[in-house]
Amino acid sequence: MKSKSLVITAIVILAWTGYPSWLSAHGFGERYDLPIPLNYFLIGAAATVAFSFVVIGWFVRRSERDFDYRRLNLWESPVFRTIARVLSTVMAVLSVGLLLVVVGAGFYGTSDALDNFAPTFVWIIWWVGVGYVVALVGNIWAIVNPWQIIFEWFEILFNKPIVPSFRWPDWLDAWPALVGFLLFAWVENVYTGGSRPFNLAVLILIYSTVTWTGMILFGKHVWLKRGDPFAVLFALFARFSPTEIRVNSHNSEEDICLMCQSGCSWNTDLSECIDCYECWELSDDSERRFSLRPWASGLARGERVTTALVAFHITALSTVTYDGLSETPAWVTVQSFMWPLVDPLPGSAVATIDSIGTIGLPLLFASIYVVVCRMVSRSSGGRLTRYDAAHSLVFSLVPIALAYNLSHYLSFLLIAGQQIIPLLSDPIGSGIDLFGTAGYIPNIAVINARAAWIVSIVSLVSGHVVSVYIAHVISLRRLREHTIAVKSQYPMLVLMVFYTAVSLWIISQPLIG
Amino acid sequence: MKLCLRQFITSVIISGVLVIMTMSFACTSPSNSDPVLDINLIGGAVTDGRDKVTVKQGDDVSLIFSSDRNLKLHLHGYDVEATVPAGGEANMEFHATATGRFAVTSHPAENHHGAHSTSGHSMGDSHIGHGNLFESDTLSTGGVFSYNIPEDMGNGEIPYHDHMNHGTEGSILVSSSEGEEDTVEVSIREGDQPFQPVKVMVKPGATVRWTSEKKDKVRLTSGQSPAATVDEANQASGHGMNIHEGHSTENEEETIIFVEVRP
Numbered sequence: 001m002k003s004k005s006l007v008i009t010a011i012v013i014l015a016w017t018g019y020p021s022w023l024s025a026h027g028f029g030e031r032y033d034l035p036i037p038l039n040y041f042l043i044g045a046a047a048t049v050a051f052s053f054v055v056i057g058w059f060v061r062r063s064e065r066d067f068d069y070r071r072l073n074l075w076e077s078p079v080f081r082t083i084a085r086v087l088s089t090v091m092a093v094l095s096v097g098l099l100l101v102v103v104g105a106g107f108y109g110t111s112d113a114l115d116n117f118a119p120t121f122v123w124i125i126w127w128v129g130v131g132y133v134v135a136l137v138g139n140i141w142a143i144v145n146p147w148q149i150i151f152e153w154f155e156i157l158f159n160k161p162i163v164p165s166f167r168w169p170d171w172l173d174a175w176p177a178l179v180g181f182l183l184f185a186w187v188e189n190v191y192t193g194g195s196r197p198f199n200l201a202v203l204i205l206i207y208s209t210v211t212w213t214g215m216i217l218f219g220k221h222v223w224l225k226r227g228d229p230f231a232v233l234f235a236l237f238a239r240f241s242p243t244e245i246r247v248n249s250h251n252s253e254e255d256i257c258l259m260c261q262s263g264c265s266w267n268t269d270l271s272e273c274i275d276c277y278e279c280w281e282l283s284d285d286s287e288r289r290f291s292l293r294p295w296a297s298g299l300a301r302g303e304r305v306t307t308a309l310v311a312f313h314i315t316a317l318s319t320v321t322y323d324g325l326s327e328t329p330a331w332v333t334v335q336s337f338m339w340p341l342v343d344p345l346p347g348s349a350v351a352t353i354d355s356i357g358t359i360g361l362p363l364l365f366a367s368i369y370v371v372v373c374r375m376v377s378r379s380s381g382g383r384l385t386r387y388d389a390a391h392s393l394v395f396s397l398v399p400i401a402l403a404y405n406l407s408h409y410l411s412f413l414l415i416a417g418q419q420i421i422p423l424l425s426d427p428i429g430s431g432i433d434l435f436g437t438a439g440y441i442p443n444i445a446v447i448n449a450r451a452a453w454i455v456s457i458v459s460l461v462s463g464h465v466v467s468v469y470i471a472h473v474i475s476l477r478r479l480r481e482h483t484i485a486v487k488s489q490y491p492m493l494v495l496m497v498f499y500t501a502v503s504l505w506i507i508s509q510p511l512i513g
Numbered sequence: 514m515k516l517c518l519r520q521f522i523t524s525v526i527i528s529g530v531l532v533i534m535t536m537s538f539a540c541t542s543p544s545n546s547d548p549v550l551d552i553n554l555i556g557g558a559v560t561d562g563r564d565k566v567t568v569k570q571g572d573d574v575s576l577i578f579s580s581d582r583n584l585k586l587h588l589h590g591y592d593v594e595a596t597v598p599a600g601g602e603a604n605m606e607f608h609a610t611a612t613g614r615f616a617v618t619s620h621p622a623e624n625h626h627g628a629h630s631t632s633g634h635s636m637g638d639s640h641i642g643h644g645n646l647f648e649s650d651t652l653s654t655g656g657v658f659s660y661n662i663p664e665d666m667g668n669g670e671i672p673y674h675d676h677m678n679h680g681t682e683g684s685i686l687v688s689s690s691e692g693e694e695d696t697v698e699v700s701i702r703e704g705d706q707p708f709q710p711v712k713v714m715v716k717p718g719a720t721v722r723w724t725s726e727k728k729d730k731v732r733l734t735s736g737q738s739p740a741a742t743v744d745e746a747n748q749a750s751g752h753g754m755n756i757h758e759g760h761s762t763e764n765e766e767e768t769i770i771f772v773e774v775r776p
Binding site for chain 1: 570589590591610611612613614615771773774775776
């Protein structure tokens, strides 16, 4: 993996040579959020505990074991298929265009981060906005990922598929995606130069090189499922979403999953082929199902994933939390405590402490998670092995993390996100006015603090309820024995109450940053 | 589980909904008086150590800043600016339509930055200390320099000096009640006290016009002459938070206080 070490070197060089900007870390942009008041915090916490017992009580009384969810297949309709095809082509072209604008604005536009299209688009519209859409609507990243689209265009241009020259080694699993994600998290949360348009464009070029190299060497789908941090992350978020794709080829002469290179054969737990984009590509319309489903049901399938994916998911969840945690006064206290210890080290002490946080919090999360999974295994009387618990229950924590993410970014996306309106008309800060919106002044009253508080509390409490519910469904699917499944979930419930309480506490803190 | 579970669930849900509704509608009573808040700054820091002031949504807020030095203040989000002259005060007024937590920052010397160009008006220079409000070209005999007092400047004193001849000081008193409205003439003559008159009193928006009658070259610069500003510089470096040592020099603006507009 020479390219990886090159990336690391390049980013480290960028980090220490690019002098820090006046903007703070944590992505980019100014936030005006009011922390939630104490009474909201207390009501949220009380509701969290109360609803936990409600969900458990409901499970105690419930005896059926079939938790399959209802689906509405839209792919049957030729009209829907046409609309979907036209729409995804338009979005694909737009997406590639936007990538070019971002890179162009980064290299040739003003170096002023607020007057340049690139930082606002990357950090607010793409990173926050796409995350929302993927979780709440469906995995649009699988449709608009410009690197994938450009790769496919090249295949069309040369009129033949690019055949991978290497088989992905099994031991490599999804660890490259985790490494890529940690680098990204570091750029987002620690690296102060990440909001500089030029640096951003350089980082995008590095990422593009790595992505296309990976796709060419190992195959597009293999790379997207194992090596690309964003495809893996958005696929995780999309499990919460109310849309899914399935391929049903069991009745036809050849089972498509057997031809799939990117992971279907590794997944022995699932009897059906859900959300595999390679199989979707290989199949024809009669085998395809594009369905609406209840929110969060994609998290409750109960399959085990590989260790690297568990590590990736835990890291993703803790990074979501770290983003808010590192802006609290409590983190400043941690920084001043650690200051004397890291100050002798080279480089900025704040950056060193925040780097430790970026790596340390996932490790802390992971160790707590492993301990809780042991307790789950013990309270199931060993019926659910530690391995099975740790490799299947990770999805149950996703709703809390998504709810927190929604609360944390709601006002920010709605207020700071408006910057994209003037920037669309004047992307490089040259004074032109392409669409007549260059003079638009963001409306800071677009969301009232009370509305934001209520959305935060309601989404966190309901996220918690959904998490508890999903953990139960997963354990029931794995254990098939009702009383043990319920009993095994008490340690998980404690963890979830704690996780929700921490999330509530963070949004009750004033943001420093 | 003899207690009927359905009733329990229903009561929890209903009470939750009720509590949230109460929270949303109970506290919207309008405040009777519009707040006028005094904020004293010494060395660019709030004297009583407050880190925030709280007002209610819908208020007509007046923040009255007084400072021992020239400061250009900026309320983020609302994008309201006020210029506080040394020893004087400035009124920052805004109608609190949007809720949130908004920083008031002071913009220190030198850097032109377009960071707030989206707000529709450029910040220009900021005004702590030497040369921040105005600096003339080098004037020879008969040379003229004019300075227009910003409309948003509060009451106070703007000291200035001849940069070519340290120790010569004059001052402009800004007063919205008294003082000239139009143009005030100041002549620069030979001698220990070149500025005639040495003090002028003007209203915000007025113009001060200097005409040099000196043989030597003159360069008019706002602020006290360099000898007097050393103390201030020391004072300014003393109050930075240690923890953000690395940041405070990078950040071109410093947060003075937060204004919380609560629903």
